[in-house]
Amino acid sequence: MQTIIDTHAHFHDIVDPVAALQASAASGVSDIILPGVDLRSNQCHLALRAAHAWPRLHPAMGLHPAYVSDASTEDCFVFMRAHMAEAVAVGETGLDFHYKWVRADEGKKKEQRAAFARHLDLAREFDLPVIVHSRGAWRECLDMVTSAGIRRADFHWYSGPEDVLKDVLDAGFVISCSVAVEYSTEVQRAILYAPLGSILVETDAPAKIPVPSGERVPSIPGDVWRALRAVAAIKGVTVDHALATVNACACAVFNLPGFKG
Ligand SMILES: [Zn+2]
16 A cells, blocks of 8 residues: 655644544554644654554644644743653744734744744754744745754645745755645745755645535544645656655655664
8 A cells, every 4th residue: 555644743732633643644644743732732743653553643743833832832842852852853943924914023932033043053962853833934944944053844734925935945944845836826836946855745634625525624644645636746756656755745844763665
């Protein structure tokens, strides 16, 4: 059976994680990267990995920019540092200046920058890649990542401008795309522009995805095949070629232990 890696899923938010793991394994998902967004999700992902051997689960330790002012922020950093050796990446971290009320709030932006900088320090210290959430702050995220001396980074669900994308790629970083590549013109443009070898696929599960009835339903990692097929169509390559290329890219970025393809 062909196997695929979902490079971004949030199992702490999935209602029935065991059913999602089983269904994803049945469709050929061999590996799932689990970015944390707060203390609880970082703890949840480590416990989930301890309880399930297949698909292989790879926690990443992070505090999402949307949660930087939570009461548990300091506890989260203590926990992340203590368990960073068990992680394949630092993230999900970054900046989110998408909303007007955040853009208008200098204090909020400062808080996000400070938390992001702490993640970048951890990534350098532990020599780990960074999963970057850069919505509405693409240029500033790239500037912070490069000036921190980070060597590996995934600009997750990249939907930003092409000039920043060019510099992301020139710096040797990669982008990941979700099932949104089926319908988002921003994501499609990014995938058209980036070389296939610099693209990862993900679901951001349980991010909602459209189904034939017209509804939007929560995704599971098995839906990553939809992102792959859309990438192959945009790049004009076979699904097999796209699969081999995105899997190789994921293994290189995340240095996946025990990956056999
Ligand atoms: Zn995410």
